[in-house]
Amino acid sequence: MKTGIIGGTFNPIHLGHLAIAREMQQRFALDRVLFIPAAIPPHKKVAGLPPFAQRLAMVECAIAGTDGFEACDIEGHRQGKSYSRDTLQQLHALYPEDSFYFLIGMDSLHSLHTWYHFEDIFPLCNLVVARRPGVAKPASTDALPVAIRGQFCYDSVLKTFCHTSGSHLYFLTESFINISSTQIRHNLADNRPVEEALPQAVYEYIKTHHLYASGKG
Ligand SMILES: Nc1ncnc2c1ncn2[C@@H]1O[C@H](COP(=O)(O)OP(=O)(O)OP(=O)(O)O)[C@@H](O)[C@H]1O
Numbered sequence: 001m002k003t004g005i006i007g008g009t010f011n012p013i014h015l016g017h018l019a020i021a022r023e024m025q026q027r028f029a030l031d032r033v034l035f036i037p038a039a040i041p042p043h044k045k046v047a048g049l050p051p052f053a054q055r056l057a058m059v060e061c062a063i064a065g066t067d068g069f070e071a072c073d074i075e076g077h078r079q080g081k082s083y084s085r086d087t088l089q090q091l092h093a094l095y096p097e098d099s100f101y102f103l104i105g106m107d108s109l110h111s112l113h114t115w116y117h118f119e120d121i122f123p124l125c126n127l128v129v130a131r132r133p134g135v136a137k138p139a140s141t142d143a144l145p146v147a148i149r150g151q152f153c154y155d156s157v158l159k160t161f162c163h164t165s166g167s168h169l170y171f172l173t174e175s176f177i178n179i180s181s182t183q184i185r186h187n188l189a190d191n192r193p194v195e196e197a198l199p200q201a202v203y204e205y206i207k208t209h210h211l212y213a214s215g216k217g
């Protein structure tokens, strides 16, 4: 089975997340894409963060009825920070036959060397990086962050980066939408429109549960 993974704080999940997940699903003919909310995001402020259960519920609202998309609460069952290395190891143990495609934003690629045991991550999955249209697709290891480039080579025939473990590093380009959860939270707090950035069901969940009102982070 080919399994895609998109992890995030999902505070809240938005149409940008869904668009890149769909692109990854189609490009790699994935059997399923797991949306994994971080219970305790390792590098983000947790003050004012809605509880894990609410961020998971918004993910469930966002993907309901979409073939191949599944919410995964694996990080809600662990103590401490939600490190991706630990999640990937757990998924490998649960699904030893699967190959994994782990989606991250370009910003995350550039800070990957600061992640917990980041070098363990490469052999555990293929990395799929979402980049903005117009940002050149890297075509040599020189374009990769210094901290990781030594572990990859560039195959100019296949136009792909290969890790020493045999995993690959791919770049997506088609579907980046210029949306962030931060912008959505600010718009909600200021009563500015957000409907175009959010699935309708997520918008309704936010309204019903009075999330992100002014003064609520
Ligand atoms: N519009 C987008 N297009 C492509 N990737 C995105 C987009 N927004 C977020 N991502 C990526 O999705 C993953 C989860 O993102 P996250 O939940 O932190 O959302 P965010 O919008 O970046 O949040 P915030 O604004 O609060 O930092 C990260 O790897 C991030 O880089």
Ligand SMILES: O=C(O)c1ccc[n+]([C@@H]2O[C@H](COP(=O)([O-])O)[C@@H](O)[C@H]2O)c1
Pocket: 006, 007, 008, 009, 010, 036, 038, 041, 042, 043, 044, 082, 083, 084, 085, 108, 114, 115, 116
């Ligand atoms: O494992 C780490 O050290 C680590 C550090 C920063 C981010 N991550 C993961 O990257 C994903 C996106 O994180 P964020 O903070 O941009 O929402 C999410 O799954 C996080 O758990 C993981």
